[in-house]
Amino acid sequence: AQSVTQLDSHVSVSEGTPVLLRCxxxxxxxxxxxxxxxxxxxxxxLLLKYTSAATLVKGINxxxxxxxxxxxxxxxxxxxxxxxxxxxxxxxxxxxxYQKVTFGTGTKLQVIP
Amino acid sequence: KAGVTQTPRYLIKTRxxxxxxxxxxxSGHRSVSWYQQTPGQGLQFLFEYFSETQRNKxxxxxxxxxxxxxxxxxxMNVSTLELGDSALYLCASRPGTGGFYEQYFGPGTRLTVx
Numbered sequence: 001a002q003s004v005t006q007l008d009s010h011v012s013v014s015e016g017t018p019v020l021l022r023c024x025x026x027x028x029x030x031x032x033x034x035x036x037x038x039x040x041x042x043x044x045x046l047l048l049k050y051t052s053a054a055t056l057v058k059g060i061n062x063x064x065x066x067x068x069x070x071x072x073x074x075x076x077x078x079x080x081x082x083x084x085x086x087x088x089x090x091x092x093x094x095x096x097x098y099q100k101v102t103f104g105t106g107t108k109l110q111v112i113p
Numbered sequence: 114k115a116g117v118t119q120t121p122r123y124l125i126k127t128r129x130x131x132x133x134x135x136x137x138x139x140s141g142h143r144s145v146s147w148y149q150q151t152p153g154q155g156l157q158f159l160f161e162y163f164s165e166t167q168r169n170k171x172x173x174x175x176x177x178x179x180x181x182x183x184x185x186x187x188x189m190n191v192s193t194l195e196l197g198d199s200a201l202y203l204c205a206s207r208p209g210t211g212g213f214y215e216q217y218f219g220p221g222t223r224l225t226v227x
Contacts, residue, residue, distance in 0.1 A: 096212025
């Protein structure tokens with residue numbers, strides 16, 4: 001079985017300050033992990049993915065995430081928030097095979113000017 | 114490559130009617146998944162198809178069904194529509210079902226049931 005928990009439903013940051021969106025996962029086997037972003041009334045776009053290579057993964061738009069097996073975490077970070085980062089972010093776990101792709105409940109990021 | 118396309122983009126139906134939504138995956142992608150997104154329930158998995166076979170199904174009533182054709186295009190059908198079926202329906206495709214494959218999402222179909 002696999003599951004994913006996004007620890008914050010809403011995060012608010014000031015423009016230019018760091019962003020931290022937290023995600024913990026549970027999986028019986030080594031999973032692949034993803035972060036997606038959804039802007040209002042849009043589909044989801046892949047930000048980055050971890051597939052058992054480097055534990056620090058760099059994605060688009062300056063985002064990165066670190067896979068920590070000992071903490072079963074895959075937190076998303078960005079050094080400096082931009083107004084265009086305001087969106088909803090989803091953490092996703094997938095072991096593959098017959099396991100369905102499992103989405104977290106999402107974190108809405110608000111960026112204050 | 115063209116992205117995932119979904120038709121129609123917007124749809125208004127009356128309670129009790131049925132609706133069919135269509136999804137064309139990225140060329141070469143054989144897996145198609147469907148999701149329902151609402152403000153109250155968030156993003157919920159409906160089903161996944163791979164090579165015309167349903168591999169996984171979410172916790173939705175039998176009114177929700179789907180199928181995949183030999184060219185990997187997929188349709189989902191909702192019969193006897195209820196007001197609560199109003200949602201954004203998202204389709205996603207990926208090359209296969211391996212865990213390392215990311216999903217590519219379409220823009221969604223906005224269904225409104227009145």
